[in-house]
Amino acid sequence: MRAVVLDADGQPELVDLPEPIAPGRLVRVRACGLCGSDVEKLGRAAPGVLLGHEIEGELEDGNRVTVLHRVPCGVCARCLAGHESTCEQFREVRIAPGGFAERLRASHCLVLPGTVSELDGVWVEPLACVLRAAELVPRGRVLVVGCGAMGRLWVQVLRRRGDEVVAVDPRADRLAGARDLGALSDCDPVGSAVVTAAAGTNAALRRLDPGGTLLVFSAPADDVPTSLDAVYRNELRIVGSRSATPAYFRAAIELVPALVLPEVTVLPLERFREGVDLYRRGGALKVVFVP
Ligand SMILES: [Zn+2]
Ligand SMILES: [Zn+2]
Numbered sequence: 474m475r476a477v478v479l480d481a482d483g484q485p486e487l488v489d490l491p492e493p494i495a496p497g498r499l500v501r502v503r504a505c506g507l508c509g510s511d512v513e514k515l516g517r518a519a520p521g522v523l524l525g526h527e528i529e530g531e532l533e534d535g536n537r538v539t540v541l542h543r544v545p546c547g548v549c550a551r552c553l554a555g556h557e558s559t560c561e562q563f564r565e566v567r568i569a570p571g572g573f574a575e576r577l578r579a580s581h582c583l584v585l586p587g588t589v590s591e592l593d594g595v596w597v598e599p600l601a602c603v604l605r606a607a608e609l610v611p612r613g614r615v616l617v618v619g620c621g622a623m624g625r626l627w628v629q630v631l632r633r634r635g636d637e638v639v640a641v642d643p644r645a646d647r648l649a650g651a652r653d654l655g656a657l658s659d660c661d662p663v664g665s666a667v668v669t670a671a672a673g674t675n676a677a678l679r680r681l682d683p684g685g686t687l688l689v690f691s692a693p694a695d696d697v698p699t700s701l702d703a704v705y706r707n708e709l710r711i712v713g714s715r716s717a718t719p720a721y722f723r724a725a726i727e728l729v730p731a732l733v734l735p736e737v738t739v740l741p742l743e744r745f746r747e748g749v750d751l752y753r754r755g756g757a758l759k760v761v762f763v764p
Contacts, residue, residue, distance in 0.1 A: 474576055475489060475574065476490045477573035478521070479515070479520045483516045483518050493576060493578040496578065497578035497579050497580045499532070500579050502530045502572060503530055503763065505573055506527030507762065509623075513692055524571045525762075529585065529592055529595050537584070540568055540579035540582050541567060543563050544562070544580075546561070546562040549561065558715045558716040567580045573745065574742075596732075596734055597722055599626060602690075603626045604717070604721045606714030607634070613665065616640070617667050618673035619642055619669035620642035622758045622759040623669040623690070624640065625650060625651060625758075628655065629654055632656075639661075640652070650758075664685050665681070666680065666685070667688045668687065689712070690714060739761050
């Protein structure tokens with residue numbers, strides 16, 4: 474079976490692996506989205522680290538599914554405090570070998586209803602992350618920093634709950650995409666900001682009203698220091714959110730059919746490195762690999 478794994482230098486490599494064996498259900502992968510967190514691991518992570526977690530697949534009984542790659546315990550102090558992605562049990566990877574493979578084993582599968590179109594199952598996990606994080610964002614006027622694929626999901630989720638959404642992106646074409654979804658592009662202050670692009674953190678901090686909230690939704694680049702001066706002077710709150718929980722996966726499955734999903738660039742696994750380059754250059758809103 475073919476799968477993309479990390480080699481000794483942490484670089485992605487298409488290799489032949491033995492069939493994944495139990496535990497877990499056998500899933501034939503139909504598509505897997507490339508996430509910023511996958512790209513982040515390239516050149517850094519050790520061989521064997523999970524690649525690919527935005528998955529649509531098919532069970533042996535023919536059911537179309539998405540799979541949960543991590544699951545919190547739900548009962549520890551961190552889970553009960555709402556920080557499920559920091560739960561000890563959440564570290565454990567529940568799929569093997571990963572989403573960029575012909576087949577995988579998964580302990581937690583969720584059936585996709587017919588309302589979720591072919592290959593749209595790859596959006597369930599990213600959307601689940603947005604839905605979970607959105608609970609930390611006070612309602613009102615919200616700035617979305619970065620109008621890539623995640624930014625577009627954010628604009629829609631916030632607008633659907635009645636927020637006034639302002640979007641920023643250095644790229645005119647990406648900003649136009651967010652405006653088509655109802656985002657404004659004025660320069661007035663906002664009550665909260667969602668940062669989906671690390672480079673925008675300081676600009677977002679300066680635009681927040683006193684007492685405002687900044688949500689850190691993507692890994693900050695190492696070379697982007699955050700100025701805390703505005704946090705001090707304007708008594709701002711900075712909150713982080715990473716990953717999702719089963720309840721938000723279920724909510725996302727319900728919501729996917731109602732959203733305008735960003736355009737995807739579909740490539741075969743053989744062209745994995747090319748897809749990564751495309752992502753890094755910003756040449757595609759979303760890269761999805763099919764075995
Ligand atoms: Zn992801
Ligand atoms: Zn827990």
